[in-house]
Amino acid sequence: MRDFLPVTARILTAQTALPLNYVDQETLLAAFRELWGEKHFNVDRLEQLHRAVRVGGRHLALPMQDYYRLKSFADRNAAWTSAAVEVGADAVRKALLAADLAPAQVDHFWFVTVTGIATPSIDARLIERLGLRADVKRVPIFGLGCVAGAAGLARAADALRGASSETAVLLSVELCSLTLQREDLSIPNIIASGLFGDGAAAAVLDGGARSRGPRIAATRSVFYPGTERVMGWDVVDSGFKVVLSPRVPDLVREKLRADVDSFLGERGLRRGDIAHFICHSGGPKVLEACEEALEIPREKLQRSWDSLYQVGNLSSASVLFVLADLLASGEPRPGDKGLLLAMGPGFCSELVLLEWD
Numbered sequence: 001m002r003d004f005l006p007v008t009a010r011i012l013t014a015q016t017a018l019p020l021n022y023v024d025q026e027t028l029l030a031a032f033r034e035l036w037g038e039k040h041f042n043v044d045r046l047e048q049l050h051r052a053v054r055v056g057g058r059h060l061a062l063p064m065q066d067y068y069r070l071k072s073f074a075d076r077n078a079a080w081t082s083a084a085v086e087v088g089a090d091a092v093r094k095a096l097l098a099a100d101l102a103p104a105q106v107d108h109f110w111f112v113t114v115t116g117i118a119t120p121s122i123d124a125r126l127i128e129r130l131g132l133r134a135d136v137k138r139v140p141i142f143g144l145g146c147v148a149g150a151a152g153l154a155r156a157a158d159a160l161r162g163a164s165s166e167t168a169v170l171l172s173v174e175l176c177s178l179t180l181q182r183e184d185l186s187i188p189n190i191i192a193s194g195l196f197g198d199g200a201a202a203a204v205l206d207g208g209a210r211s212r213g214p215r216i217a218a219t220r221s222v223f224y225p226g227t228e229r230v231m232g233w234d235v236v237d238s239g240f241k242v243v244l245s246p247r248v249p250d251l252v253r254e255k256l257r258a259d260v261d262s263f264l265g266e267r268g269l270r271r272g273d274i275a276h277f278i279c280h281s282g283g284p285k286v287l288e289a290c291e292e293a294l295e296i297p298r299e300k301l302q303r304s305w306d307s308l309y310q311v312g313n314l315s316s317a318s319v320l321f322v323l324a325d326l327l328a329s330g331e332p333r334p335g336d337k338g339l340l341l342a343m344g345p346g347f348c349s350e351l352v353l354l355e356w357d
Helices: 025-036 043-052 064-069 073-099 122-130 145-159 187-195 248-265 284-294 298-311 315-329
Strands: 010-017 021-024 057-060 108-113 137-142 167-175 198-206 215-223 231-236 239-244 276-279 337-344 348-355
Touching: 010 073, 010 215, 010 315, 021 025, 025 043, 025 057, 025 187, 043 187, 057 198, 057 298, 073 122, 073 167, 073 198, 073 239, 108 122, 108 145, 122 137, 122 167, 137 145, 145 167, 145 198, 145 215, 145 231, 145 315, 145 337, 145 348, 167 315, 187 239, 198 315, 215 248, 248 284, 248 337, 248 348, 276 284, 276 298, 276 315, 284 298, 298 315, 315 337
Parallel strands: 108 137, 108 167, 276 337
Antiparallel strands: 010 198, 021 057, 167 198, 215 348, 231 239, 337 348
């Protein structure tokens, strides 16, 4: 199915927010060594896996000592709800201020997450707190995982087609530390415990009435059949148990180049026409696979590598963190094109073509 109405939405700004509790990776590793040292058959392997993710430190939803009092999924999810409201409100306030918009000017409010559940959803809990209108159109999305930051931008842009005067906010909140399974000594859980961090990001889009910020020129969603067990959660009595297959980098190498070439080719473009690659910070092996698949040098994804080191993989928020960094840099010039991309549970990918004018 192809687009009938042209995409006219623009990204006015993208802003980030982080919990105040920052812990460097060595301190976290020491805590995991204490937690798992007696049970894990190979503590050296635990340290090797943690160091391999190339994360320097992470922000946590709670002070480290508070995690020990969380005994059940209910405890962790209650903590998630409280922290998500706080950090989510911070991200949206920053984004609206940067876009020079009042809360009452927001027409659409999209919320994405994969690390907690709440009804009323977090977006609903923020309406009065932020001063949003009672008739704001809300769309909470759960389950898209790492791809949701890119997919959220695309779906918000869809909602703004033919509505040039309307404004949308996309909020991503991921508090990965609150999903940790303490009794799970599987390799995927150990990798996840070293890789994923906590944070929020918000983007403000409009239908095109304001002539600033990159235009979302086109979007593409791609689903890969037979990949349901590549990434996601198993929902167990203790909460969310990570599913993380070593196939992920291989799928990136196998699929991404052809998908990107097809997407760009339909618009008369090639990979060489892309000045800015805004890629989800999925981890070292995923970023290396993206570089190989797209045949681009390390410096093209340096912002993604930097974000990974500074805050870890923030699931759906990661690609928005990279986008925020690019927009704040002032580096894009009129005529530049950017490709924002992420992959996630499904398994699937989302491609967003940006144009600066």
